[in-house]
Amino acid sequence: MKDRAIQLEPGIGWGQAKLALLAYAHIVVCCVSLYWITVTDAFPGIIGFDKAHLTAAILNVLAFSPVVILFAISRFSFGYLVGFYFYIMVLGYLWLIEFSLLDYDHHLALISIVLSAFAFLVPTLFITAPVRQAVVMPARAFHMMPTIILIASAAIIGIGSLYNLKLVDLNEMYKYRAEVALPGFLRYAVWIASNALLPLAFACFVASKRTWQAGLALLLMLLFYPIMLTKMALFGPLWLLLLALISKLAEARVATILSFFLPVLVGAILFLLVQAGVFPFKPGLVYFGTVNNRMVAIPSLALEVYNNYFSAHPLTHFCQINVVKLVVACAYNEPIWAVMAKAYDLGSFNASLFATEGIASVGLVLAPLSALGCGLIIALGNRLSSGLPAQFVLLSAGLLPQVLLNVPLSTALLTNGTALLFLLWYIAPRSAFDQTEALRVAVSDHRPSGDAA
Numbered sequence: 001m002k003d004r005a006i007q008l009e010p011g012i013g014w015g016q017a018k019l020a021l022l023a024y025a026h027i028v029v030c031c032v033s034l035y036w037i038t039v040t041d042a043f044p045g046i047i048g049f050d051k052a053h054l055t056a057a058i059l060n061v062l063a064f065s066p067v068v069i070l071f072a073i074s075r076f077s078f079g080y081l082v083g084f085y086f087y088i089m090v091l092g093y094l095w096l097i098e099f100s101l102l103d104y105d106h107h108l109a110l111i112s113i114v115l116s117a118f119a120f121l122v123p124t125l126f127i128t129a130p131v132r133q134a135v136v137m138p139a140r141a142f143h144m145m146p147t148i149i150l151i152a153s154a155a156i157i158g159i160g161s162l163y164n165l166k167l168v169d170l171n172e173m174y175k176y177r178a179e180v181a182l183p184g185f186l187r188y189a190v191w192i193a194s195n196a197l198l199p200l201a202f203a204c205f206v207a208s209k210r211t212w213q214a215g216l217a218l219l220l221m222l223l224f225y226p227i228m229l230t231k232m233a234l235f236g237p238l239w240l241l242l243l244a245l246i247s248k249l250a251e252a253r254v255a256t257i258l259s260f261f262l263p264v265l266v267g268a269i270l271f272l273l274v275q276a277g278v279f280p281f282k283p284g285l286v287y288f289g290t291v292n293n294r295m296v297a298i299p300s301l302a303l304e305v306y307n308n309y310f311s312a313h314p315l316t317h318f319c320q321i322n323v324v325k326l327v328v329a330c331a332y333n334e335p336i337w338a339v340m341a342k343a344y345d346l347g348s349f350n351a352s353l354f355a356t357e358g359i360a361s362v363g364l365v366l367a368p369l370s371a372l373g374c375g376l377i378i379a380l381g382n383r384l385s386s387g388l389p390a391q392f393v394l395l396s397a398g399l400l401p402q403v404l405l406n407v408p409l410s411t412a413l414l415t416n417g418t419a420l421l422f423l424l425w426y427i428a429p430r431s432a433f434d435q436t437e438a439l440r441v442a443v444s445d446h447r448p449s450g451d452a453a
Helices: 014-039 051-073 078-099 106-126 139-163 170-177 184-207 211-223 231-249 252-276 281-310 336-343 354-385 390-396 400-406 409-414 418-427 430-444
Strands: none
Touching (some): 014 078, 014 252, 014 281, 051 078, 051 106, 078 252, 078 281, 078 354, 078 390, 078 400, 106 281, 106 354, 139 184, 139 211, 139 430, 170 231, 184 211, 184 231, 184 400, 184 418, 211 231, 231 252, 231 281, 231 390, 231 400, 252 281, 281 354, 281 400, 354 409, 354 418, 390 418, 400 409, 409 418
């Protein structure tokens, strides 16, 4: 199978059916969350609940939901992890568009997002054939790498603390984050270390069963919070710990779905308990707002906002990428997130590749082509990581779905270290995992035949 560019799970058995059922359960919980977000008027002036449109929103989701079959028949890869999160983002938009209060061509937007989703998911899920390693890191250097990452990250934290060190709660985070001013080189170092390198080190330590070093990697990630003042820095360590626990109990595809499903399910239950008066109001809604609202609604809402704005303003033609701006005339003199912050009362509103490289850059008609190009870039990550253990890929890329849902692909590749992670995957010696992988295969061979591999 390694010489084939497209790989499928052989047949659809009970294991694949269970995977699809789990995905459907997640869809239901997400729709319940979206319903509550809509009826509580969480985004006034942008989304407004209208009971007459509820049936249309449900039908939109039902019509697109069979796409989960693609996740049931495809193998785990980096693209699988990213693709599932983007699939839920598209589902969320198909729900929210029926309650849109903004003026743009909703019919064209609906067609464009569905075509973009397919154009993105097909290469993302099915192009997984390995690339021949022209350069391989020596095994000794690979085993030393996570320790070097810890030392370098500690140094970055120390330098960063000289510029900004504020330990504030979530309510004050946005207020003080606007005051954070790091030099350019340090800003890149902070983002790359916290979002790519430390998760990679954590994955290495988990793979080699070095527990206390893995804990140290998570601690260093947390120490970036007083410097960066972002939710990712604060909750990233807990997220990776959750991924590690789930991936110990379930295979990587199930772990991918559970990583999204379980936190959102907890938020939905807490919301119900708050409504019933049996759980404290503030912590329950803080959790729901931080998890369900942020993970399920905000990435989808970005598509709504970008569709509205760029239906009446010039497209960027990718000039949000600094290198492109040097050679292409740009209608915007400031970052797109700043433009959105001025146009809508939503703060600094970054958005995913569907919104930035798609809607903002080329418009609704050409957005599916842009999504295809972005899907091919994610597929390159699949190919460069092919041959590495699934759990290792899952953990080392554990924060990237959240990153990619909230920033342009170009920003994720460069500023957040995704391109560097691709490179390190490519040169990683597969032999370093041979013993661990052989043990995993031996255990898998004793599973009942109906289980997913």
